[in-house]
Amino acid sequence: MCSIHQLVLNLGGAAEHLAVVNLTDCRLFASRGLQLRQAGWSTVVADCGERACGRLQQVHWRPSSTDQLYGRVLFPLSAAVVLFADRLGGIKAAASVTAGILRFSPIVDSVTPPSLLVLCRKETCSEDAFSHHLTTELLCALREAHPEESRSFSEVRQMWSSRVRHIRIITQPGSQCWPEVSQAAEQTSNIRYNEGYGLSGCQFRRLLCHAMEYFDQGSDDTFDILQALGVQNPVTDHARVYLGALLRQKQGTQEERIKVAASCLAFNAYRGNAYVSHPGTVVQALASRLLRTIVDDYDSIMGVLRHYFVKVVQQHMARESTIAEQHLTLMRTLRDKVPGCSLCLLRTPVHMLTCGHELCDHCAGALRECPKLERCRLCKAVNYSALPVSPNVAGPRALVVSGSAISAVRFLLKIRKLLFGHLEDYFDLIASSEPAAIVLAEYFGHQKSLQQCLELADTLQKRPTWFRRRAALPKSRARLLVLAGNRVHSNYGISSLDDGQRRQLLSRLRHAWHSDGESESFTRRIAQSETHTIWGRRGFLTIEHHRGAARLFSSGEIKTSAGKMFAALFFLRLQRARPTNTQLPIMLDLEVACRLPAGEHLNAVVHALLDHQVQLYWSLPSGRLPMRMCDRKSWIRAAKFDEPLRWGLRVESPSENTQIQVHIDNIYALGEKEEVGNSSRTVTDFLTEARDDSRKDGDSDPRVGPASCDAGAAYSHFEHSSSHIDDGAASSKGQLGQFGKSMKQLVDQDEESVVTEFDLDSQLVSSATCTQFSGLESELDDLGSELESILRQWD
Structure with missing residues (x-):
């Protein structure tokens, strides 16, 4: 197996002009508009042609993704850069191209920069002459692009000299220069390795793969060298x-x-x-x-x-x-x-543990599955504080309330009677304006009951100035935004820098309003802004209540609102995907998961699924596949292991633009179906999410890998799936044969039986194959007395 560990970049020419030996196409790094070819066992060659070099010479131009890749990734990571001065029109033109690529190339400090080899047959060409031309061209380009900045000749020379190891003039014909180029690249690679900055063959391939993945997306954003290195950028x-x-x-x-x-x-x-x-x-x-x-x-x-x-x-x-x-x-x-x-x-920091340590959303992610059993990673103390269990990819949910405090509490009471557990499990952001803000802070922050909040709301009508004497906003699993005194306050934000204590009351902006309608509009706008700022996306579900009227974007009925909130407890995520460099169709292993951890609250949710016989609908452009969300046997088996609730599905998509939607029945509105959190999504969205996770978790991330033909092995971890595949149908050839029974036969099955087969229409079978799995067989004989008592209570 080859061990690629160095890169050679050609500016103004191609590898054929160097008579490179054993030059082959490097399929691993193939991308549109750019071709990296392998030379021998250890070198990859990238060619930047004369047309691309002509763009680099321009001062006022917006670099394309290709230009960004050349300057910010390939140039600093190259072991040797070959400059074809004769083909570019002389030493001055070659210096102009080099100045253009150095203008937006990052500083390579502490790491040995690449060697710059200038191919020029003229005897008058020397290192000093080229250095003088390069400094002059770079100085003129910087002065024209940034006339407000003053730079001296020596400063500019020092600027570019830190980006190249040395300059060497080669007067031999290009067809005889490859041995010398290869030797210079090996010297740079050896120096980097001895300094502790070298990359092994496997590491270097993965590094270039990160760069190619970003470039292949066609992004117009400024390319960051940290992204090419697979490094997270925490700069904010x-x-x-x-x-x-x-x-x-x-x-x-x-x-x-x-x-x-x-x-x-x-x-x-x-x-x-x-x-x-x-x-x-x-x-x-x-x-x-x-x-x-x-x-x-x-x-x-x-x-x-x-x-x-x-x-x-x-x-x-x-x-x-x-x-x-x-x-x-x-x-x-x-x-x-x-x-x-x-x-x-x-x-x-937005979460406080029992021990007093404060964590950000990213660091608290490991505590979401079992928030009351995990220990603090710093002091090992057991954490009993409630943490948000909703992953960031599940889709943000917002509650926007303004107007009367009594009206707001009554609205929450009606919603709470139809749902289970505390309402803060159904929202990620609560935005409110006074006077309703104080009762929401008491309910979501101080954990007071809604009946106590109703009494408090009655007090607020008699003492309207009481809110101004309140203390700072309390901690809560949900983020609180309060509009009071023409200011916006939150229970999350930057810590106070004076005494090191957390500043709970964060003043962000001023806005004076004179009517309820203006207050309502501003509350909605600030909630939308915060949702986009925190999660980087629009809110999936927004429940609004203003001036005594409950309004939802699609419906204003309380039961419909409660049904939407219940559906938003579930979300769609990717488990495994075939790599993007393979041919179509694309196979995705998806799952619908519940935001809630295992516990009593989740038991109530499952009870509601059973009582209402809620079905899950996987919608593809070619058809819809219904399935029962929960059956007794699969849930009892899952409850034995005290793990989260989830269902799995495998989808074969003919295109990256295929849109996948997931709906469930509205438990309070007969005949209506609601989308789960973050639905609908395209295959491209899932693949982008997988690439982002691979950068965070490394290439060992099990969610991104080749799709297996063994269905049972691929979904052995789906212990909560409500369907099962026969042992004789594990191979990929037998997957289509699983759908022999009709839907009428499925409906006639006993309630406690496990759904095993589905009937797809011919159009759905021809375009996408959907197969459901469960990793465990449901056996009632193994259940203990505690689970049997739960069954008797349900019956």
């Missing part, structure tokens, strides 16, 4: 505030604080990645964006920060201890409260 406005507050703390020495900052940067950048690459480039890119605007002595702090950052990464690469282990050990030794999240430091 809040991250700058938190990191600056840490470096300005009075406790401890400056070196100790910088060590904590370096550990936090490494923990955030390489969280969950399967490989670590180019730590010098990563720390330079991160720190330059975070520190330049918040510290004065940037150079001295940057030197110490780079030292500890690289040290952490080197211990990880030497397999002494992982980055996460080193970071947790360091954070456990801190006695003083750090700003931001107690674990990652750079994100906004």
Whole structure:
């Protein structure tokens, strides 16, 4: 097997002009508009033709995704860059092309940059002459593009010299230069390896795959070198505030604080990645964006920060201890409260554990499945605090309330009578304006009953100024937005930087209104804005109540609203997908999961599914496939293991644009069907989500891999699926034979039987094959007395 570990970039020419030996197409990195070819066993060659080089010479131009890839990824990661000066029109034109690609190429500090080899047959060409032309061209381009900035000749020369290892002029014919190019690339690769920044063949292939995946999406966004490295970018406005507050703390020495900052940067950048690459480039890119605007002595702090950052990464690469282990050990030794999240430091904390540590949404994700059994990763204390159990991909749900407090409480009472558990499990964001805001804060924050809130609402009518004397907003599993006193307050946000204590009351903006209609409009607008800011998408479900009238975007009835809220408890997600570089059709292993963890609340939900005989509908462009959401045997078997509720389905899609919709019956509106959370979605949405998760969790993520032909093996983990495949039909050839029975036969089956087969119309069978699985057989003989008593109560 080949071991590719270095890249050669040709500017103004092709590999054929160098007479490269054993040049073959590299299918692994094939992408539209760009072709990477393999030369021998260890080198990949990328060609940037004369047309692309002509674009690079222009000063005022918007770089395309191809230009971004050349400048921000291929150039800094190349071991050698070959510049065909004669084909470009001379040494001055070649210098202009080099200046164009260096303008938006990232700084490669602490990592050996590529060697620049200039092919020029003229005897008058020298390294000094080319360097002078390059400095002049780059200076003129920068002055024309940014006339407000003043730069000297020496500053510009130092700028580009940090991006290349050395310049070498080669006067031999291009057909005789490949041995010298290959030798220069090997020297650069060996230097990087000896410095601890080298990449193995497997790592280098995965690094280029990350770059090709981003480029293949055709994104117009500015390409980031961190994305090419498979590194998460934690740089935000809040991250700058938190990191600056840490470096300005009075406790401890400056070196100790910088060590904590370096550990936090490494923990955030390489969280969950399967490989670590180019730590010098990563720390330079991160720190330059975070520190330049918040510290004065940037150079001295940057030197110490780079030292500890690289040290952490080197211990990880030497397999002494992982980055996460080193970071947790360091954070456990801190006695003083750090700003931001107690674990990652750079994100906004929105959850407080029983032990007092505050976590951001990202760090609290591991606690969502069993929020009352997990231990804090820092102090190992058992956490009993309630945490949101809704994943970020499930689709945000918002409640928008304004007007009378009594009317708001009565509305919540009517909704609560139709649902199960606390209403904060049905919403991710609650936005309200006074006077209704105070009762919502008491119910969702202080956990008061709705009857107590009704008495409080009656008091508020007699004492309208009581809200102004209230304390800060309380903690809650749901995010609270309160519009009071012409200000917007929230129970989440940036920590107070003065005393290190969390500032619960966050003033964001001012807006004066004079009518209920204006208050209603502004409350709705700020809720939509916050939903997009927090989750990066519009709200899937929005329940509104204003001036005594309950209004939903599609219906205003209370029962319909409750049915939509119940349907939003479920969401669609990807479990496994065939890689995108394989041929069509695309096979997806999907599942519908419930946001709620195992427990009494989930038991009530399952009871409702059984009582109302709720069905699940998988909708494809060619047809619809109904299935029963829950049967007694499969749920009893699932309850024995105390695990979340979920159902699985396999879909073969002929195109990435195929739209998949999932509906369930509205339990309170006969004949109506509601979409589950984040439905509908296309196959492209699922594949994009899989690529994002692979960057976070590394290439070992089980959700992205080749589709297996063994149906039983592929879905052995679906222990809550409400259907079962016979052992004799496990092969892919027998999948279509599973749908022999008619739907009438299925309806006539006993309620406690397991649905095994479905009847699809001919159009659905021809376009997409949908098969349902369950990983466990339901056997009542193994159930204990406790589960049998639950059955008797249900019956």
